[in-house]
Amino acid sequence: MGPIATTFPVLGVAAWSSTGKTTLLVELLPRLRAAGLEVGVIKHAHHDFDIDKPGKDSYRLREAGAAPTLVASARRYALMQETPNQDEPDLVHLLSLMEPHAPDLVIVEGFKQWPIAKLVLYRDDIGDPGILACENVQAVALKGAAPDTLEASIVRLDLDNIDAIAHWILQWCAAFPDHER
Template identity: 70%
Template sequence: MSLTPRAFPVLGVAAWSGTGKTTLLTALLPRLRELGLNVGVIKHAHHAFDIDKPGKDSYRLREAGAAPMLVASSQRYALMQETPGREAPDLDHLLSLMAAHQPDLVIVEGFKQAALPKLVLYRDGIGDSAILQSEYLVAAALKGEVGETFNASIPRLNLDNIDEIARWVIDWTRAFSEDKR
């Protein structure tokens, strides 16, 4: 397995559409926060999206050519960068943007083909179980049958058991930190 060394652990969460990646993460993130982990997330979007609203000053400034456009308040900030005619940003570049925030862990949702350790979610009947054959697979959260080709040395987690998955993520993150010492 050839992985890029990083200052913080990066865990990919990969699954076929409809498996419940976002549902799992919205339940998992509060648990990880309760357990003391500062977790960043990078989500891959397969379509155009906009976090800004027409009519707002930031939208008008961005439309006028501000690139990048950063909006900040005492509650949050958002950096928007237009990328027309360019390829999607490289995952390494996106991870470099996270470094300044010193996360304990960054979870990457999507980016199925990226060379990074992956927690693969698989629900019987949704997509192809071949997703469980990734060379970067470090654990699988499953619901249903996966067949006999699944590597028995890979941890199997119950896709419906958030506590079990949270414990595994904590242990995996700690092991990364111990390996960095």
């Protein structure tokens, strides 16, 4: 798997389950938006999920074989596509769906194995420190002591300092080639 080409920066947020990825993003997104960034998010789900409700027209249409099914209102739309023969989501395809929206940044939660720049979240009491050796790690937000195996070249951030993490993301994003902000 080679590097993924996009017209916008893509930053993966990788961590073991229960480390606080979503909690961090919920706190980071308003700060990044206040700084002027339009941020898209792609979240990996490790299980079967459904955003539709049984009995609703869209659910019935999808169950009847519509593929894809797009549900739209004046406030939002959702595109549902069945992927029955796919083992894992294809991040390249998902990122291509972001292109028409021209985000300033796309944050990818999960997808640890994909070759994208990563901010790794690490708590010394959760998971294996091997996650810190993931490919393309740019920075690590730590709770507790940094393991001895963490390379000196990797930026260290405090997992509890949301403002510092937001500042690092803004600087990292600004260094993206052809970034216009």
